[in-house]
Amino acid sequence: MTPGDGFISIRNVAKSYGAFRAIESISMEIGKGEFFSLLGASGCGKTTLLRMLAGFEDVSGGEIWIDGQEMSAVPPFRRPVNMVFQNYAIFPHMNVAENVGYGLRKLNLPKTQRREMVEEMLDLVRLAGYGGRKANELSGGQRQRVALARALILKPKVLLLDEPLGALDRQLREQMQVELRRLQRSIGITFVFVTHDQEEALTLSDRIAVMDGGAVLQVGSPADLYERPASRKVAGFIGTMNFLRARVAERANGRAHLDVEALGRLAVPAEATTLAAGSPAWIAIRPERFALSDAPPADGSYAVEASLELTTYLGERCRHVVRLAGHETRIAVSAPNARRHQPASLDLEKPVWLTWSEDAVIVLEEDRT
Amino acid sequence: MSGGSYINRPNRALTAYALVFLTVLYLPVLALPLFSFNESISVRFPLQGFTLQWYVDLWSRDSVLAALWNSVRVGVCVSLLATALGLLAARAITLRRLPGQNAIVAFAMLPLVIPGIIFGVALLILFSRIGVPLSLITVGFGHLVICLPFAVATLLPRFEGFDRSIEEASADLGENGWWTFWRVTFPMVLPGVVASLLLTFTISFDEFIITFFLSGYDATLPIYIWSQLRFPREFPSVLALSTLILAASFILVFTALWIGRIGLARPEEAEARKEGPA
Numbered sequence: 001m002t003p004g005d006g007f008i009s010i011r012n013v014a015k016s017y018g019a020f021r022a023i024e025s026i027s028m029e030i031g032k033g034e035f036f037s038l039l040g041a042s043g044c045g046k047t048t049l050l051r052m053l054a055g056f057e058d059v060s061g062g063e064i065w066i067d068g069q070e071m072s073a074v075p076p077f078r079r080p081v082n083m084v085f086q087n088y089a090i091f092p093h094m095n096v097a098e099n100v101g102y103g104l105r106k107l108n109l110p111k112t113q114r115r116e117m118v119e120e121m122l123d124l125v126r127l128a129g130y131g132g133r134k135a136n137e138l139s140g141g142q143r144q145r146v147a148l149a150r151a152l153i154l155k156p157k158v159l160l161l162d163e164p165l166g167a168l169d170r171q172l173r174e175q176m177q178v179e180l181r182r183l184q185r186s187i188g189i190t191f192v193f194v195t196h197d198q199e200e201a202l203t204l205s206d207r208i209a210v211m212d213g214g215a216v217l218q219v220g221s222p223a224d225l226y227e228r229p230a231s232r233k234v235a236g237f238i239g240t241m242n243f244l245r246a247r248v249a250e251r252a253n254g255r256a257h258l259d260v261e262a263l264g265r266l267a268v269p270a271e272a273t274t275l276a277a278g279s280p281a282w283i284a285i286r287p288e289r290f291a292l293s294d295a296p297p298a299d300g301s302y303a304v305e306a307s308l309e310l311t312t313y314l315g316e317r318c319r320h321v322v323r324l325a326g327h328e329t330r331i332a333v334s335a336p337n338a339r340r341h342q343p344a345s346l347d348l349e350k351p352v353w354l355t356w357s358e359d360a361v362i363v364l365e366e367d368r369t
Numbered sequence: 370m371s372g373g374s375y376i377n378r379p380n381r382a383l384t385a386y387a388l389v390f391l392t393v394l395y396l397p398v399l400a401l402p403l404f405s406f407n408e409s410i411s412v413r414f415p416l417q418g419f420t421l422q423w424y425v426d427l428w429s430r431d432s433v434l435a436a437l438w439n440s441v442r443v444g445v446c447v448s449l450l451a452t453a454l455g456l457l458a459a460r461a462i463t464l465r466r467l468p469g470q471n472a473i474v475a476f477a478m479l480p481l482v483i484p485g486i487i488f489g490v491a492l493l494i495l496f497s498r499i500g501v502p503l504s505l506i507t508v509g510f511g512h513l514v515i516c517l518p519f520a521v522a523t524l525l526p527r528f529e530g531f532d533r534s535i536e537e538a539s540a541d542l543g544e545n546g547w548w549t550f551w552r553v554t555f556p557m558v559l560p561g562v563v564a565s566l567l568l569t570f571t572i573s574f575d576e577f578i579i580t581f582f583l584s585g586y587d588a589t590l591p592i593y594i595w596s597q598l599r600f601p602r603e604f605p606s607v608l609a610l611s612t613l614i615l616a617a618s619f620i621l622v623f624t625a626l627w628i629g630r631i632g633l634a635r636p637e638e639a640e641a642r643k644e645g646p647a
Contacts, residue, residue, distance in 0.1 A: 054537075054541060055540075056537055056540075075540070075545070076537070076540040076541055077540045077541070077542075077543045077544055077545050078543075081541075082541055082542065083537075083538070083541045085534045085537070085538060086534075087532065087534060089532065089534040089535050089537065089538035091535065091538070091539075091553060092535075092557065093553075093556045093557055102539070102542050102544075102552075103542035103543050103544075105543075105544070105548075105552075106543050106544075150538075150542065151541075151542075154542065154543065
């Protein structure tokens, strides 16, 4: 997506509180109907950015455009966005139906039509028949759905969600993830979703912006971020990653050759890195891209000898920690339990062979600090 | 008594102390209703027999009814004004961190600790200096000053426990500040408002010292009672009247406290609700 053509266009937006710069000049474009996540640890500025979209915080610099309209002079109650708050912010003195219908007052609809819209909305979030319940009689998941219905009934152009699943227990959270995704597909509204949970972001989003220290590190699809992280920070933040120090030894014949700590010399296609010969680099390999075997592979793919230090059984997969022979370097390996687990199949301290293929290797620049 | 746990273990000495304390506190007050039903005109034991005569007498006196009417009028106006001002003050104090906020709160609470006689004299001097004739309006002004801290103190906890995101949600759903206040903020602090109305009315209704300095020809009920004390024959009627005021005050204050607590969940209740069934 090129700058300026987004449904939501965030242009050089900055936010400072006194001398503290919460957000340093962020620009990004969010498409219509997209499920877009802002992912980052707490304090990275993701909630601040969301609150600026909602209009609760003024921007200190830059502009926010939503559907072709500049937002800085538009107060929250006139913006074409609605928000689901982290704590849901259900009105405690109203019942469910009154909560959901809260925003309809200004539309001056006849009472019966208003009631119909509320019913329809409650149906959509699977709370039909709960209209008369008091807010404090609801469970966490139900409150969350009331907050959703209340925001969606106004048919906003954009729905903002501030860690809406954070307070729910694991099972309920997974169930709500599915429902959110179903809802978003069926109504086609643009969702901007704030979360610190990378798994949740990967599950739900069309695209994700990874944020850190008030800046955007990378914007991309879940697969982009996972398979082609642009920096060590992103690679480390999304999923688990093994990092090894490396140096580009030479570039020749459409290949880049790297000297890698503990693994020796590796070759990758020249497109994999733009670094010139002699530059320091990191290589990164996902735990599941490694395989373990009892004997060296016959087909000549990359392999090193290692010893197994720790195995954790996780049901669908096993997580191993191996130490490379003759080095202190430890590597995390994740192997699917394709067959029924046999505890004796890999002995601790017994030498194993760690193998991987060329395309598993990600070459990253040294982080600029 | 739930017993069982260390912290809830009953303590006989403390229980006895509490009983003695309450007895000493309220026994003298209970003498009022006791003697108000006594047939004899003098206040002394033994009691002489039960009568409602003194109560009946009250209703035949125009001056009592006039004083009652004055007190009610002043009380209603003062409670409405004090609560309205207290509402604004509590809102301003909790809206955002103001510079010198603690000083402002302390200043608003100051009339609580300034002796009524000093306020009375000060206001009397002020009014006579600027040439305002003493009337029920000056009385009401005096009452307003001492009622305001009570209104603020009653309303402040309501606003302090207020989750700001509730108001943001209202703005997000399309309501501006005015409508947000009336649809969300006010209903949520309403129990505090009612409590403040009842409490400030009671304080105004019972106030004597400041009223004594600031009232003109129109007596309020406490002033009327005081003026009747000079006449021994009127004493039983004064007792009857005092008993009625006592009862009304008790009812109002207890109602105020009860209403003021509605919805201010105690911590353990809030906790239990959070962990309720999913």
